[in-house]
Every structure is written in structure tokens, then in C-alpha cells.
Amino acid sequence: MQRNSTMKRTFGCVLFLVLVAATVRGSGSQATTSQQATIPQDDLKDFQSRVQKYLAIQKKAAGSVSSLHKGVTDAALIVNHQHQMADAIRALRPNPVQGEIFTPWLRGTLTAAVKGQVQGKAGTDAKATILGEGNPKSPESPSPSKITLNGEYPPKAPLSTVPPRVLMALPTLPEGLEYRFVGRTLILRDTRADIVVDILPNAF
Numbered sequence: 619m620q621r622n623s624t625m626k627r628t629f630g631c632v633l634f635l636v637l638v639a640a641t642v643r644g645s646g647s648q649a650t651t652s653q654q655a656t657i658p659q660d661d662l663k664d665f666q667s668r669v670q671k672y673l674a675i676q677k678k679a680a681g682s683v684s685s686l687h688k689g690v691t692d693a694a695l696i697v698n699h700q701h702q703m704a705d706a707i708r709a710l711r712p713n714p715v716q717g718e719i720f721t722p723w724l725r726g727t728l729t730a731a732v733k734g735q736v737q738g739k740a741g742t743d744a745k746a747t748i749l750g751e752g753n754p755k756s757p758e759s760p761s762p763s764k765i766t767l768n769g770e771y772p773p774k775a776p777l778s779t780v781p782p783r784v785l786m787a788l789p790t791l792p793e794g795l796e797y798r799f800v801g802r803t804l805i806l807r808d809t810r811a812d813i814v815v816d817i818l819p820n821a822f
Contacts, residue, residue: 657724657789661727664721669719670792675707680706683699704813706811729820736822752800771814780796795808
């Protein structure tokens with residue numbers, strides 16, 4: 619009898635833990651979804667479509683230059699390949715226009731998403747990370763290096779760390795593209811060619 623009672627208690631504890639775990643997973647999923655949901659679905663689809671069009675250019679450019687073997691660690695070879703990729707992309711996209719991906723109708727939504735993560739006491743650390751580690755390294759530093767569309771990211775300028783809370787509020791990017799900040803400007807960077815794809819000034 620005592621053995622049956624012990625088994626029942628054990629089963630009850632296991633069931634309780636399973637339910638708690640499921641609840642935590644569900645709430646975490648909802649939190650992530652709610653942040654992404656701040657961007658209207660039509661705008662999000664339009665953004666993703668524009669990103670895919672750029673990736674098609676990137677893929678075509680990659681096919682026109684010599685490939686870089688996986689595992690290569692020689693900095694000179696990596697930089698040379700990036701330069702080849704950049705030149706090929708510029709040939710395929712000779713006249714980029716600011717706002718091709720960060721469209722005017724999406725700008726307000728994106729800036730609101732970023733500001734929501736860097737303002738107030740909760741956003742103090744995220745704001746300090748962006749302005750303290752990027753280009754320039756702090757608000758007191760000289761003006762940021764000039765950033766131009768299709769231009770190389772300045773070799774001597776540090777790349778900012780984009781805090782996870784800010785990344786979660788922005789549309790997810792596929793491999794080959796990333797968000798970075800230059801001061802308060804949000805940029806879309808091609809990681810394979812090390813060039814600036816689009817710019818969103820005064821993101822926060």
C-alpha cells in the first residue's frame with residue numbers, strides 16, 4: 619500500500635514538472651512572437667522579398683569569382699575574396715538607392731522596434747553596447763567613418779555588437795547578411811563581400 623502511495627506521488631511530481639516545462643516553453647515562444655509581431659506581416663513579407671532579391675545578386679556574384687575553400691584562415695586570401703565579391707556585386711548592382719530594403723514605409727516600424735529596446739532603464743546596457751563598441755567607439759569619439767552604399771565597411775572601424783534584445787525586435791536575416799550600427803545608424807552589411815547594402819539613419 620505504501621509502495622503504491624509513493625509511486626502515485628512520484629508520478630504526480632513528474633507530471634507537474636512536465637506541465638511547468640511546457641508552460642515555460644510556450645511563454646518563451648509567445649514572447650519572441652510578440653516582439654516580431656510589432657512588424658506588420660505585409661511589411662515583413664515585402665522586406666523578406668527584397669532581401670531575397672539581394673541574395674540572388676550575391677549568389678550570382680559568388681558564381682563569377684573564384685571560390686574560397688572552407689577552412690581558409692589566411693587573412694589576405696579572405697580579404698582578397700571579399701574584394702572580388704564586392705566588385706562583382708557592384709557590377710550587378712551599380713546604382714543602389716538608400717531605402718531599397720529599409721523602405722520608407724518600413725522605416726518607422728524599424729526605428730520604433732530599435733528604440734523600444736534601447737530606451738529607458740531597461741535599454742541602458744543595450745544602448746551602451748551599441749554606442750560603446752561600434753563606429754565610433756563612444757559618443758565622445760570623433761564622427762563615425764563615412765558609410766556609403768556598395769562601399770566597403772571601413773577596415774579600421776570597429777564593428778558594433780548588436781544586443782540580442784535588439785536583434786529579436788528586428789526581422790530575422792538569412793546567412794550572408796547582418797545588422798550593424800554606425801553610431802545611431804542601422805546598416806545592413808553583406809558579410810561575404812564586407813560591403814554596406816542599405817542604411818537606416820537615426821534608428822534611435
